[in-house]
Amino acid sequence: MNRFNCLALGLLVSLMLPAAVWASDTYSVDGYYKSFFVGYDIPARYSAFYGSDAPLGSVSSRLRLNGTWWFSDRAHLRLSYDFAPRVQDHLLFVLPPTPTVIDPSSYRIVDFDSRLYPTESEDVASFAVFHNVDRAFVTVEMDRFDLYLGRQPIAFGSARVVNPTDVIAPYTYETLDTEDRIGVDAVRARIPTGFMGEVDAGYVFGDDFEFEKSAFFLRAKLYAMKTDLSLMILGFRENLMVGIDMARSIGGTGCWLEAAHVFSDALAEDDDTGSRDYFRGSLGFDYSFANNTYVFVEYHFNQAGKDDAAEYRDSYSQGAYLKGSVYLLGRHYLTPGVTWEFTPLIYGSMQLLTNLSDQSIYVTPSIEYNVAENIYLSGGAFIGLGDSPDWALEMDSEFGSYPDIFFTSFRLYF
Numbered sequence: 274m275n276r277f278n279c280l281a282l283g284l285l286v287s288l289m290l291p292a293a294v295w296a297s298d299t300y301s302v303d304g305y306y307k308s309f310f311v312g313y314d315i316p317a318r319y320s321a322f323y324g325s326d327a328p329l330g331s332v333s334s335r336l337r338l339n340g341t342w343w344f345s346d347r348a349h350l351r352l353s354y355d356f357a358p359r360v361q362d363h364l365l366f367v368l369p370p371t372p373t374v375i376d377p378s379s380y381r382i383v384d385f386d387s388r389l390y391p392t393e394s395e396d397v398a399s400f401a402v403f404h405n406v407d408r409a410f411v412t413v414e415m416d417r418f419d420l421y422l423g424r425q426p427i428a429f430g431s432a433r434v435v436n437p438t439d440v441i442a443p444y445t446y447e448t449l450d451t452e453d454r455i456g457v458d459a460v461r462a463r464i465p466t467g468f469m470g471e472v473d474a475g476y477v478f479g480d481d482f483e484f485e486k487s488a489f490f491l492r493a494k495l496y497a498m499k500t501d502l503s504l505m506i507l508g509f510r511e512n513l514m515v516g517i518d519m520a521r522s523i524g525g526t527g528c529w530l531e532a533a534h535v536f537s538d539a540l541a542e543d544d545d546t547g548s549r550d551y552f553r554g555s556l557g558f559d560y561s562f563a564n565n566t567y568v569f570v571e572y573h574f575n576q577a578g579k580d581d582a583a584e585y586r587d588s589y590s591q592g593a594y595l596k597g598s599v600y601l602l603g604r605h606y607l608t609p610g611v612t613w614e615f616t617p618l619i620y621g622s623m624q625l626l627t628n629l630s631d632q633s634i635y636v637t638p639s640i641e642y643n644v645a646e647n648i649y650l651s652g653g654a655f656i657g658l659g660d661s662p663d664w665a666l667e668m669d670s671e672f673g674s675y676p677d678i679f680f681t682s683f684r685l686y687f
Contacts, residue, residue, distance in 0.1 A: 304338040305686045309449055313370045314677040316661055329370065331361035335450065339408070347415070351425075353408030353456070359401055366397040370676050372589075373600040377442035377455035378405075380488060381424070382478045407456040418464040425461065426454035427477065429492070429505065430531050430555075431520045434608045434626065435573045437533040437553035438516035440509055440598045441477055441488060446626055446635065447655045449680055469496035477509075485511050485541070510596040513539035527559045537592050548592035551577040553599070565614035573606040580604055582631045582660075585668045602671050605629040618643040626672070633659025633670035647686040654679045 313329040335357045343349040378384065386393045390402040410423030428443075430436030436443060442455045461475030471494050479486025492505035500521040507514045516533035532555070537548035557571030577593035578601060579585055585602040593599040610624035619642050626635040639653030659673025668674050 299343050301341045302338060303687060304336070305684060306337075307335045307450065307685075308683045309333050309335075309680055310682070311449070311678060311680045313365070314679075315370065316674065316676060329362040329365055331359065331365055333357060333359040333361070337407075337453070348411060348413045350411050351408050353406070353453070355403075355405040355407055357403040357405070359403065360399060363397065363399055366401065370678070371445075371447055372674065373445040373447065375443065375445055375598050375600060377444070378457075379486070380441060380457035380459075380477045380479055382458045382480065382482060405455075407453065409456070418462050421459070421461040421463075421475075424456040424458050427457055427459060427461070427475070428454050429490075429503075429516075429518070431501070431518055431529045432531040432555035432571060432573075433529075433557055433559070433569055433610070434571045434624075435553075435555050435575075435601065435606070437531055437555055437573075438505060438507070438514070438518055440507065440514065440533075443598050445600050447637075447675075447678060449682070466493075466495070469501070470494055479510075508540055511539070511541040512537055512592070512596060525560065529555070529557050531555045535593065535597060551575075551593050551597075551599075553577065567612040568610070570607070570609045573601070573608070575599065575601050575604050575606070578602050578604040578630075580630050582668050582670050585671065601628075602668075603628040603630045628659070628671045631659060631670040631673075633657065633672035635672045635675065649684040650682070651684075652681040 309331070311331045311333070313331070315326070315329060317326050335355055337353060337355050340352045341349055342352075378387075385406075387403050387405060388397075388401055389404050391397060406424065408424055408426075410421055410425040413420040413422070427441050428436075429438045429441075434446070442457055444451045444454075457477050459475050459477040461473070464472040464474075466472055473490070473492040473494065475490055477488040477490075479488070488507065488509035490505060490507040492503055492507075494501070494503045496502070500519055503516075503518040505514075505516045505518075507516065513536045514533050516531070518529075518531045520527070520529040522528070532553065534550065534552045536550050553573070553575050555571055555573045557569060559567065559569035561567045577588070577591065577597070577599050579588060580603070582603075588594055588602050605628070607627045607629055608624060610622065612620060612622040614620055619640070621640045622638070624637045626637070628634070634657075636656040636658060637653065639651060641649055641651040643649055655675070655678040657672040657675035657677060659670030661669060661673040
């Protein structure tokens, strides 16, 4: 562990221990422990990269501590720290199991090495320990607005599957642990403007405060004609995005529309970069039946993607994928989903993320059992169905190129 890691970890522990010992009206601590057992069935054509066509495995744990310190009637400090040991096949530390890679922690001014053991300069065999100071922000409640300063979660959008306006720190579809958004370094102000309305503005800092790695946003939210409506403008990594988010109920059926248009490199000094503008939109409906069954369907359009699977690999060099957190490779997607309540303690769900252009499908069944208060067991899979070529550098379909993922998890909240 280098000196910066030691200092950061020591400071965090020293701040959180008093909260654990003197939990009161001034201090509080909560958190959770999670463990995931995951198996990856890599497509055979990638066996040359992984050295074997045998399934790969991972066992990971995550201990999260959340501390809150109210140091005045109007202000409090929030801290969150993740400690995450992981045992897995060596190559999973080197090569990601899926092609959809987004770094949600890139909007940070400075950060210590995410790996505690071994150090970043050392090779990993099959065991490593990771950590993350994920929250470290102060909330100040003023008479007319609330101010948030420091490392905090920032997320936008009401769509269920793909959020076009959420470009700061989104998760990809197959991410297993999405309960807490990755914290980013930002200053944010939220100003109430009437019944369910607000103005939300902020600046998100990138590495070393550099503008080309940072973001800013201005969002106006209002409630009119029984509709939640948000209009926003967001600049990120020298791109400019305008977006809209609408959600309402019609005759007991929920519906939402979320859309964004990105003007690529509109804020760059050299605006002749060749990057093309693109539009993304998600439209969906959901309904809850009296027998405790919930269903939804969402359509997503991704102008940054391709209609021809043979061109998918070219997308990874485009600005939408390098800077805009776009990860789906096609243009048209349809995702139906259903959740059943078998008993008050057992839930099951099924979703089908379908690429309409190449007819590939990502099937995602799951089941969850509430064993006891604050204790959960779950399991599920992400199964890719679609054409799969023999050569690793070709793609005949999107989800036919994905590995099959099988997982179980245990969660304990305290």
